Amino acid sequence: MLHPDSATGGDIMRDRFQIPPDIRRARIATTAVFFVNGMALALFFSNIALLKELIALSDARLGTALGLQGLGTVIFVVIGSLVATRFGTRATMLFGAVMLALALQMVGFATQYTGFLLAILALGASNSFIDVSMNAHASLVERQWRAEIMPSFHAAYNFGGFAGASLAAQLIRASGGAYSSLTVGGIAMVAVLMLGWVMLGNLKPAAETSQGGNRAITRHILRSPAIVILGVFVALALFVENAMNGWSGVYLCDVVKADPAAAANAFAAFQLALAIGRLLGSAAIRRFGAECVVVSGGLLAGAGVLLAVTVASHWAALIGFAAIGFGLANCTPMFFTRAAAAIPPAPALGIALVNTIGYIGYICGPLALGLVSEYQGLKTAFLLILGAMLIIALGCRLVTALKSSAQIAVP
Structure with missing residues (x-):
């Protein structure tokens, strides 16, 4: 039985066989870009524990550096x-891919x-540059796909993260350093854009302000608290995600005493759980409703944190990290x-405004864990992740009461 707040299965299958071949090719190529971007970043994040050791960074300094990565993004x-x-x-x-390859080389040196x-x-x-353009390109493909x-x-991005973390573990064992992983990540990012250039297509957005112009958009922003509410919840979600990206491997090294190659498995477990959760998410929302999915996800992630901090073993930590990823996924x-959906005349603006607020959490996640870990230990710092997921679970009605894009879509 479908939940009343979800889109119908017929909506998802609508016009499936009327999609132009060039849009089908664009979807394949865009999926590949997401996959390789996830892989390239995973090759970096999986080496953080090793880089921390090589440069002799304290927890506070590492947290500051990772927060700076988020600041650069903002x-x-x-x-x-x-x-x-x-x-x-x-x-x-393509421009972002070339710059990313150079930045990864800078990290390695x-x-x-x-x-x-x-x-x-x-x-x-x-x-x-890659993040904003590939998501915009994906939204243009999505419009044509209807x-x-x-x-x-996003599932492809997380599968790429899992693949990158798995590859990083092998490269660390083979080379004993971080440089080979970072080089592979940069080369792969440039290669996928060059090879997929034609398939991606030169897609152009239609004007988003046709329904009422700038005044209508301004009215939506001023009259609705939705942007601020969603921004706060996105900040909490990105806090958890970037904290896990930056500190899960360090946790295995410093708390569980795993070697740097094994620490890469922490990122892999988290990314694989995110990917699987997102693949199953649409069906779960149709079956149980958005509120149930968010609440159960928050509680599952909280249980994962408690498992990781109370049972100091390699496998307990990996299972806990996977539970956090699965709970956070959707x-x-x-x-x-x-x-x-908060700004119907300009949906991209709604996403941009929410993302701007949300990146506060993205910046603060690694920084906060680093500062707390410096004075109270990494186990205590991980309880911040527990707090963020419980807030998401307990306050989710503020979000699920808002309409989704599917619920305001034109039939």
Whole structure:
């Protein structure tokens, strides 16, 4: 039985066989970009524990550096969106890929804390160009597809993260350093854009302000608290996600005493759980409803944190990290579809405004865990993740009461 707040199965299958071949090819190529971007970043995140050891970073300094990566993303995401509007999403993705490859090389060569900070800032800035342009390109494919397929792109990103973390473990064992992983990540990111250039297509957005113009958009922003509510919940979700990206491997090394190669498995477990959760998410929402999915996900993630901090073993930590990923998986996509619906004349603006607030959590996640870990230990710091997921679970009615894009879609 379908839940009343969900889209029908017929909506998802609508016009499936009338989709032009070039849009089908664009979906395949865009999925590949998401996959390789997830893989490239995973090759970086999986080496954080090793980089921390090589550069002799304290927990507080590492947290500051990872927070700077988020700051670089926030600063340059607006610039990236302007570049994508002016030169197109496909060209912006390629530019970002080249810059990301160079930034990863900077990280690999860094031997001092100052150089590492600059490299991390460059990494966040360059990836912001890829992030904003590939999501915009995916939304253009989604418009032509006339169905909500964005979760499939994000699942590809997480599967790429799992593949990258698995590859990083092998490369660390083979080379004993981080440079080989970072080089592979940069080369792969540039290669997928060059090889997929034609398939991606030069897609252009239609004007989003036709239904009422700028005044209508301003009225939506001023009259509705939805943007602020969703921004807070996205901030909590990104807090958890980036904290796990930056600190799960360090947790295995410092608390569980795993070697750096085994620590890469932490990121892999988290990313694989995110990917599987997002693949199953649409069906779960149709069957049980959005509120049930968010509440159960928050409680599952909380249980995962408790397992990881109370049972100090390799497998308990991996199972706990996977539970956090599975519980978090469908929160962010559900928040973003409601952000798009919050400003119907300009859905992209709704996402951008919510994301701007949300990146506060993205920046603060690694930084907060680093500071708490410095004075209270990493186990205590991980309880911040528990708190964020419980807030999402207990307050989710504020979000699920808002309409999603599927619920305001034109039949």
